[in-house]
């Protein structure tokens with residue numbers, strides 16, 4: 158199994174999207190958590206963007222010792238100088254240089270010819286490699302770049318000292334087949350440099366960021382750039398938790414390993430939401446409130462018989478707390494009503510009385526009642542399927 162490097166850019170691509178800006182302390186808190194989560198590289202910021210971003214990058218770089226810390230810079234001297242200042246105290250620094258390579262960006266945004274851009278890129282990658290132990294180069298808008306020019310740029314940066322080459326789908330335009338083909342074409346022409354790590358960085362404008370990242374892995378990519386909760390420019394980046402869980406659940410399909418501690422995914426997602434005040438949509442894969450909720454009666458029935466019928470991963474595996482309501486003979490109706498409320502069921506007094514009766518019968522037999530049990534009970538009550546009250550002398554277990 159090959160090792161896949163996880164490059165987390167929550168603090169850079171994620172943080173630069175509207176509503177997600179974080180101050181130095183918040184970035185530090187999240188960086189510590191992301192390091193514990195097991196990522197390989199944390200992109201701490203884009204130091205030229207503001208003095209605050211430079212300061213936060215320096216703070217993260219000084220504190221994070223196990224992961225590599227990256228700082229972003231355009232292929233321009235003042236950007237590179239700022240990024241190197243940001244990385245000054247990093248134990249394992251990575252300078253992340255980028256410049257757009259598509260004709261569209263060159264003509265309208267940078268107003269440069271292909272030759273001018275290539276010169277500028279080579280100059281800055283050379284300079285960066287002399288001042289930082291590791292250099293990554295990103296060809297911005299790679300997926301819309303002419304493949305011959307892209308390959309020329311990739312060979313030039315590798316010859317100038319970059320050891321990681323990232324080919325982003327900057328505007329989320331690519332499809333899995335096209336994206337994989339681009340990597341295969343580039344790899345084929347990198348024959349003399351088998352150790353160069355190719356990296357994918359996908360945006361979700363067409364909802365394809367995860368699919369494109371997985372296709373890139375199939376094509377030999379061994380670094381994926383992603384973010385917690387999939388935050389990032391516009392529709393966001395590939396989401397780290399979706400990627401990690403996809404690779405875990407489909408180990409049969411993707412022969413790569415990561416160091417991600419799956420049980421930290423949910424707590425990390427919650428920490429980001431509480432820091433930024435932006436909650437995760439309920440239907441979000443892995444970390445959304447409904448990701449493990451089962452509403453349809455047929456699904457609940459299947460889950461109760463065997464969770465594998467409708468769950469491809471147990472919630473506890475990704476750190477979603479198993480909410481259990483311990484109901485015993487002394488439990489009150491209020492506890493039951495408030496848990497049902499939290500689960501989204503407002504009950505009438507009659508429904509509550511019936512739920513309580515059924516819950517007590519089950520508690521006698523099983524000692525504790527899970528959220529799944531409660532949902533099943535309330536649905537039965539509402540469908541009029543509650544069992545008849547037990548005859549005097551019969552045991553709770555037989556009623557169930």
Ligand code: KIV
Nearest residue numbers: 255295297298325327
């Ligand atoms: O989307 C993109 O192209 C980027 C690069 C700067 C890596 O974020």
Ligand code: ZN
Nearest residue numbers: 170327358390
């Ligand atoms: Zn990006």
